[in-house]
Amino acid sequence: MPENRDNDVRIGVFICHCGSNIAGYLEMETLAEYTETLPNVTFVQRNLYTCSEGGINEIKKAIKEQNVTRVVVASCTPRTHGPLFMSSCGEAGLHPYLFEMVNIRDQCSWVHMQLKEDGTTKAKDLIRMGVAKAALLEPQEPIMSDVQLRALVIGGGIAGMTATLALANRGYEVVLVEKQEALGGMLNRLNKLGPVMTDASGFIEGITEKITQHPKITAFTNSQVTEVQGFIGKYKVDIETESKTRNIDIGVIIVATGGRVFVPDGLYGYDGKKVVTQLEMEQLLKKGLDSNIKNVVMIQCAGSRNEERPYCSRICCQTAVKNAMLIKEQIPDARVSILYRDMQMYGVENEEMFRDSKAKGIRYMNYDPEKPPEVKPVAKSVQVSVYHSLLGQELTLPADLVVLSTPVVAQEDAVATSHLLRIPVDENGFFLEGHVKLKPLDFATDGVYLCGSARFPANIREAVAQGLGAASRASIPLSKGSVVVEPIISVLTNEEACRGCGLCVALCPYSALEIQNTEKGRKVHVIDVACKGCGVCAATCYQHALSINSFTDQQLEAQIDAFLEVS
Amino acid sequence: MLDVGRHPNISLMAYSEIEKVEGHEGNFTVTVRRKKRYVDEAKCTGCGACAEKCPTSVPDAFNTGLGTRKAIYSYFAQGIPSTHTIDPDFCRQLNGKKCGICQKTCQADAIDFDQEDKIVELDVAGIIIAAGYDVFDPSQIPEYRYSELPNVLTALEFERLLSASGPTDGHLDLPSDRAVEAEIKALEKKIGKSKRMLEKFEKKFDESSKQFYEKYNKGDYSDDKDRKKWADKYAEYLAIMEPLEDLKKKAESFTTAKRLAFIQCVGSRDFRFYPFCSGYCCMHSIKEAIIAHEHENETTSRIFGMDIRAIGKGFEEYKIRGGNNSNITYVRGRVGEISQGPNNNPVVTYEDTHERLVKSQEFDMVILATACVPTIGIIELAKILGVELDKYNFIKTSPFSPVDTNVPGIFACGCAGAPMDVPESVAQASSAAERAAEIAIQLRQVQNVQF
Amino acid sequence: MNKDILVIGGGIAGMQSSLDLADMGVKVHLVEKLPSIGGKMAQLDKTFPTNDCAI
Numbered sequence A: 001m002p003e004n005r006d007n008d009v010r011i012g013v014f015i016c017h018c019g020s021n022i023a024g025y026l027e028m029e030t031l032a033e034y035t036e037t038l039p040n041v042t043f044v045q046r047n048l049y050t051c052s053e054g055g056i057n058e059i060k061k062a063i064k065e066q067n068v069t070r071v072v073v074a075s076c077t078p079r080t081h082g083p084l085f086m087s088s089c090g091e092a093g094l095h096p097y098l099f100e101m102v103n104i105r106d107q108c109s110w111v112h113m114q115l116k117e118d119g120t121t122k123a124k125d126l127i128r129m130g131v132a133k134a135a136l137l138e139p140q141e142p143i144m145s146d147v148q149l150r151a152l153v154i155g156g157g158i159a160g161m162t163a164t165l166a167l168a169n170r171g172y173e174v175v176l177v178e179k180q181e182a183l184g185g186m187l188n189r190l191n192k193l194g195p196v197m198t199d200a201s202g203f204i205e206g207i208t209e210k211i212t213q214h215p216k217i218t219a220f221t222n223s224q225v226t227e228v229q230g231f232i233g234k235y236k237v238d239i240e241t242e243s244k245t246r247n248i249d250i251g252v253i254i255v256a257t258g259g260r261v262f263v264p265d266g267l268y269g270y271d272g273k274k275v276v277t278q279l280e281m282e283q284l285l286k287k288g289l290d291s292n293i294k295n296v297v298m299i300q301c302a303g304s305r306n307e308e309r310p311y312c313s314r315i316c317c318q319t320a321v322k323n324a325m326l327i328k329e330q331i332p333d334a335r336v337s338i339l340y341r342d343m344q345m346y347g348v349e350n351e352e353m354f355r356d357s358k359a360k361g362i363r364y365m366n367y368d369p370e371k372p373p374e375v376k377p378v379a380k381s382v383q384v385s386v387y388h389s390l391l392g393q394e395l396t397l398p399a400d401l402v403v404l405s406t407p408v409v410a411q412e413d414a415v416a417t418s419h420l421l422r423i424p425v426d427e428n429g430f431f432l433e434g435h436v437k438l439k440p441l442d443f444a445t446d447g448v449y450l451c452g453s454a455r456f457p458a459n460i461r462e463a464v465a466q467g468l469g470a471a472s473r474a475s476i477p478l479s480k481g482s483v484v485v486e487p488i489i490s491v492l493t494n495e496e497a498c499r500g501c502g503l504c505v506a507l508c509p510y511s512a513l514e515i516q517n518t519e520k521g522r523k524v525h526v527i528d529v530a531c532k533g534c535g536v537c538a539a540t541c542y543q544h545a546l547s548i549n550s551f552t553d554q555q556l557e558a559q560i561d562a563f564l565e566v567s
Numbered sequence B: 001m002l003d004v005g006r007h008p009n010i011s012l013m014a015y016s017e018i019e020k021v022e023g024h025e026g027n028f029t030v031t032v033r034r035k036k037r038y039v040d041e042a043k044c045t046g047c048g049a050c051a052e053k054c055p056t057s058v059p060d061a062f063n064t065g066l067g068t069r070k071a072i073y074s075y076f077a078q079g080i081p082s083t084h085t086i087d088p089d090f091c092r093q094l095n096g097k098k099c100g101i102c103q104k105t106c107q108a109d110a111i112d113f114d115q116e117d118k119i120v121e122l123d124v125a126g127i128i129i130a131a132g133y134d135v136f137d138p139s140q141i142p143e144y145r146y147s148e149l150p151n152v153l154t155a156l157e158f159e160r161l162l163s164a165s166g167p168t169d170g171h172l173d174l175p176s177d178r179a180v181e182a183e184i185k186a187l188e189k190k191i192g193k194s195k196r197m198l199e200k201f202e203k204k205f206d207e208s209s210k211q212f213y214e215k216y217n218k219g220d221y222s223d224d225k226d227r228k229k230w231a232d233k234y235a236e237y238l239a240i241m242e243p244l245e246d247l248k249k250k251a252e253s254f255t256t257a258k259r260l261a262f263i264q265c266v267g268s269r270d271f272r273f274y275p276f277c278s279g280y281c282c283m284h285s286i287k288e289a290i291i292a293h294e295h296e297n298e299t300t301s302r303i304f305g306m307d308i309r310a311i312g313k314g315f316e317e318y319k320i321r322g323g324n325n326s327n328i329t330y331v332r333g334r335v336g337e338i339s340q341g342p343n344n345n346p347v348v349t350y351e352d353t354h355e356r357l358v359k360s361q362e363f364d365m366v367i368l369a370t371a372c373v374p375t376i377g378i379i380e381l382a383k384i385l386g387v388e389l390d391k392y393n394f395i396k397t398s399p400f401s402p403v404d405t406n407v408p409g410i411f412a413c414g415c416a417g418a419p420m421d422v423p424e425s426v427a428q429a430s431s432a433a434e435r436a437a438e439i440a441i442q443l444r445q446v447q448n449v450q451f
Numbered sequence C: 001m002n003k004d005i006l007v008i009g010g011g012i013a014g015m016q017s018s019l020d021l022a023d024m025g026v027k028v029h030l031v032e033k034l035p036s037i038g039g040k041m042a043q044l045d046k047t048f049p050t051n052d053c054a055i
Ligand SMILES: Cc1cc2nc3c(=O)[nH]c(=O)nc-3n(C[C@H](O)[C@H](O)[C@H](O)COP(=O)(O)OP(=O)(O)OC[C@H]3O[C@@H](n4cnc5c(N)ncnc54)[C@H](O)[C@@H]3O)c2cc1C
Pocket: A154, A155, A156, A157, A158, A159, A160, A177, A178, A179, A180, A183, A184, A185, A186, A187, A190, A192, A193, A194, A195, A223, A224, A225, A256, A257, A258, A259, A260, A261, A278, A279, A282, A315, A319, A322, A408, A411, A413, A417, A451, A452, A453, A454, A458, A459, A460, A461, A463
């Protein structure tokens, strides 16, 4: 490790011209002369490009030959160049965290191109502030923690099973926990799987067999996770099976708890006999339809896209089209009508199925949510009346069977699971991923991953892709074997002051804080590998008990003081 | 993007193409051609001084041709790598003219006009195809008159107009107005030249051109050669000045686009072109309408579509919010025709299926939600790799193994396999990584534990 | 020893695959035909459903 030279503050400042990007708009010579006058500065150099090989060598030379103990580079943005300069300091034997960067390009020369004099004054301010902070920098050691090479997958539907097999095939041990007595999830209750119309039971049997025979997989059915403690790499998980409760060490967790089908009690005369859900329809089709059924009406968005459940459940239109075609297969002269708002047959395969269904004679009628269809019992069958908005007419359709396409909704125990794992759910009760667009399979908290209908309704293609994807994300800490965290994190610098109020614990977006009972009473404890250094806690703590490494109050105050002492 | 450029395990080869692939899963040999940029990647710091000085302007592909860049350029400002590239089709030096200004400007000595392509050979265990998609060219649809009507744009072009770093700094300037402004600029340049010429005469004869011209027209100086030249030049000047004044007057009334029409399924769900649904375009039209409204809150938008497919997480809510807060109305119906209205305003003729009427409406700008189509070069790439394509030329996969191609060890993800939005692409990208890792990483020898 | 992987195309999909593999310790060769990576997403102003900037 580089020696700690923090008692002898000798600051070297490198001012970059960035070709003409900086030098074209600021007075570089004045800037360098001024910098030489700043306290603790023992070495100043201008470079054409500090980031070029030549520039980097100059930094290393100054560390070795000029005995510089802090490095400040005044140039562009730390986002692109900070890591390069830091590692260069390290290579020359200076602790990487004794480096500070000042942005005199993006935030100065570029925005004040017409104002050479003022721009130069601002650059002086910025450098003075950087130098003031640099004097107070302290070395920081990266934080490391081992990862238990074992994954837990919660939920044994197609998404969870796919993730389990993928991780096991990579050589990791996987513990799969399923609440029901069989693996397979929703697929156990389906008939044929669109768009290829494979038998659901055969498909699930094949995968279940692979899982039960895999030496790396332990699958617990009729089981539940009852307690989760710890953090990425080091979870302690209680799994309650019928016979006993086990406590297992786990490294990463995948949430694949799926969803359930909304039961439309009180909607459209739902009775489970003449008026059924698509899920019940799957079973009717599997048993074989009563050949007296001649008229079938399906109603889309039954219980979704309304005030209570505003979202579109993505898969019900595909399911309706699939089942409509299967009805036609069993009873070719049946009249099947689908009453819809928008047919959500997105993509290549779905749209193709949609076209095929029209060719097979399935009828589609658009309804207006303001005037929804009505289902009335008549004699032995029912009647559906609907305002056909394209014809502008009220139509009455006889129906031997009405099928309601109800949405997939969140599991009843999703909120309990979210508390158990300290992960959020969205306003519809589905789990909320780290970033809806860029981190669809991660949580903000490291070490927990997400796939399948637990995230949002998905078809099998999507659930499988997400299962594989979640396995990929989860395998990253497993393949590293340890988690290494940048040491810019929160630390309890003033333990005395902490009253254990827990305000910061509630606000931390990464579940990186907990309250512990110590000899000195309730105190906050930072789980360093989970902390991302966002600073929310330090900003909140009214006792100033917490502080962020490399952004301490003293360092920030020194910067502010330096700014105010106008030259 | 930045993380990709910086990651020690990623070797980035931009401006490169796959030439040859041999071998099988676990053991492929790949030949890559690294095309010459005429700029040394190791020396170029991306500072951009060269592009500032380069005298040659070229339509900018990144800005879908709506702006210009120089013959030496970085693909876009934040591009990774930031290495500049010389466009051999336009560079004066490379086309035999005397120039080399960039070489003189570059302080890092990175310009190398003698650079050659490099051939690199790689040994890899597996291959992931993530070659993406292209947007459909709507000029194939005659009734939408995309190539004739200046204010009919594709959604991607519209993204560039909305972008603060785009060719209009984020203002919805009408392309027809921008054309006029470009014309004004060109005429002003001419006028400048012409004025300087006239000034010489005025000095010589100590008289204003106007006064002189009146006299000349009355027949004075008719045998003076020099003055005849002067008169000709002044006539030329007037001939430019008149249209210039007209155009300038016209430009005074230019405003940004406020009445927008978005047309869905342009090239998609259309048997003449691509019968499939592109999946994400309903959403990007809503998004663009919301952002346009954020820019100027008098903006109104109408989205014409058969179904509005808002099928992702939070999408339906997004659509409703757009309708409630961003002056968006959704019209169920297919647009039959776009025609030229007054002041270059496009007129949309459509069937309102709810009211069962054929209607026409004038807009400032019409934005076409063009289909997601297989990317150029995918057929050749598929041939090199030996992978099968589906009937539209997307990489073929199956619903139960969504990222596996027919060749073991070769995987596909993102829009190369089928149209999909960013969240789906990211999820699939991780799936492909998982499948590839199964080949690349030696199995870990971990002791099994019995619970 | 891990073996290398080739990723063809540097759009959002290619970048994400590369990052996942690289983070697992696999050496990735990312080949992009244009002068910079980023793909279509780099050309977008902002992206749904979060409306934050594209890249
Ligand atoms: C009527 C209907 C028809 C469909 N037809 C098709 C089709 O033809 N083609 C197609 O591609 N898709 C179809 N789908 C979609 C398909 O069902 C889903 O893609 C798939 O089920 C998603 O799998 P999953 O693993 O995410 O969730 P699920 O299948 O819901 O599995 C989740 C599993 O997790 C378990 N679980 C939940 N909570 C816990 C807990 N706390 N602890 C332990 N275990 C728990 C559950 O018991 C379940 O086994 C259909 C869906 C429906 C409703």
